[in-house]
Amino acid sequence: MPRKTYIQAIQEALAEEMRRDERVLLMGEDVRLGVFAGTRGLHAEFGDRRVIDTPISELAVAGAGVGAAATGLRPVVDLMFGTFLYLAFDQIANQAGAMRYMFGGQATLPLVYMTQNGAGSSAGHHHSQSVHQFFMNMPLIKVVLPSTPYDVKGLLKAAIRDDNPVVFLNSLALGGKRGEVPDEEYTIPLGVADVKRAGADVTICTVGATVYTSLAAAEELAKEGISAEVIDLRTLSPWDKDAVLASVKKTGRFVAVDESFPTCSAASEWAATVAEHAFGDLKAAVQRVNNEDVPMPFSPKLEKAVLPTTEKIVAAVKRTFA
Amino acid sequence: MTEVSASVVLDLYQRMLRIRRFEEAVGGLFKQGQLPGFVHLYVGEEAVGVGVCAALRADDYITSTHRGHGHVIAKGGDINRMMAELFGKASGYCKGKGGSMHIADFSIGMLGACGIVGGGIPVAVGAGLSAKYRGTDQVAVCFFGDGAANEGSFHESLNLAATLTLPVIFVCENNGYGEFTPARQAMNIENIADRAAAYGMFGVIVDGTDALAVYMVAVEAVERARAGGGPTLIEAKTHRKGGHAEGEDAFLAGQKYRLPEELAAMAAKDPLEIMHRYIVEHAIASSGQLEEMDNAVVRAVNSAIDFARNSPEPDYASLYEDTWV
């Protein structure tokens, strides 16, 4: 199978969906040149009509996505960095997330908000935040955060074909990551987890860039005779509860790892669900590994200390054996 | 044109030199991989920050942007602590927690650079509100780009400052681009200053490569604001000499977005050369004296680099400092 980067996989997904469906269009700041390369090359093929460079006006562009989707298009809105979604929040929360229900089923909103999530460029607080947890807290918004080139392509294609608003987050740290991506057409259904490493003693549930941190932790733990299962949820909303509960039934231990602020994090939701529905299967209290509860510092040394690390995950797993 | 005193002229030139040499050094360090994060240089735009800040008092406020190093220096910031911040060191202005896009020095009224486009604009409105409320005659300035003038925060802030008659000066640094998108493509008007009319405030256009011209326009806006006459929108037409961010050639992978004519026109409008010529022609100082000034600035920048390199990294214990956690 050919090996491609995470970014190339995004480019392919967008190009294939635009070829397949005339209603798909792309808009955002500098999408023609492709600031993060994911949209690069599309303007050459699809032209001004379908690849639209916008002014720096996140709220208007996010809302224009809603209006275009409500009237028959399938827009992909590129908002570059997760933190820029804060400027678009109103349109996403009050319009995109609500219209279908609030208007009694009249609105269909096939709409994708695409952005980079998380830390990884040591650029300070305004360019290094995870935002997935905010959108998990919004009804009727789907949230996707893939970790591999294969997953990002299949999931992005599925997101574009979905009839609901999707916040599609790319991991900032993973752009250059290579992996196998077939040339043949495929999609990956939203809401289905993937076991990235099978194991018997503990379930580590995670998503995005921390999939790799968790895999590294599992490797460390294996040296000490602990067999960890690493579940990559891939989609955060809806999320694959069945897969997680089945794994916990097998292992009896649960560690949730998620790159976001601890309070009301994604990990909080997973841990609560496991505690609620798998209490009888648990041999130890559930554990969470999140960012430290501070804005993201610029210093690379401190940034690294804020994020979930292999050591922190190993320590959390060991607490379930204490 | 009213006469500006020789000392003001030399001060403008020296502040511009400090910015230019600082930024050149930063560009070099970034290229060598010594600086983390993103770096946006102010080279070519020095006359705007300097012309405006020279019209301010030490207790006036400014807010800045992602391209903010020049604003800190123009307001009188310490280049040692700036450089240390760019290295992410504990001796930096923000203890290594801010970085290039988040430098602040509240002791000189510099309320912070900002990584979010348009993010500093409303903060200046609040500082202006505060000055008016407290009954001082301080003013607040926000610097922002042409691109930021398309954000809601710009429009809402102008209207708010105008309706409350606040002592705020909105300084748009129109360098013709927001990242790689030309301003002419992002707005259907030629002059951002025209937007002032929509909010019922004064709007003025100035050549942002001419520090003296900027200074004089700023003096007028500051006087109006101090006297209770409300806000002004100043549009300074300028150029950024380099890219949007350092290292952009690599990630643009050879894609070009600037016109050769434009680059040539810009080369002829270097704010430092313009000021140098003015100083020598008016016999305010000799070329030799200006060169000495330049050498002293270069020495100061080099010692700022040494200071930054020799400073310690922040320690882990500092992670939860300055929080209530």
Ligand SMILES: Cc1ncc(C[n+]2csc(CCOP(=O)(O)OP(=O)(O)O)c2C)c(N)n1
């Ligand atoms: C809210 C927000 N949107 C987008 C960006 C990405 N971005 C950083 S700088 C920039 C261009 C800003 O252009 P302008 O305001 O003209 O300032 P200049 O860089 O030209 O000084 C953009 C789009 C951002 N940092 N914040």
Ligand SMILES: [Mg+2]
């Ligand atoms: Mg600009």
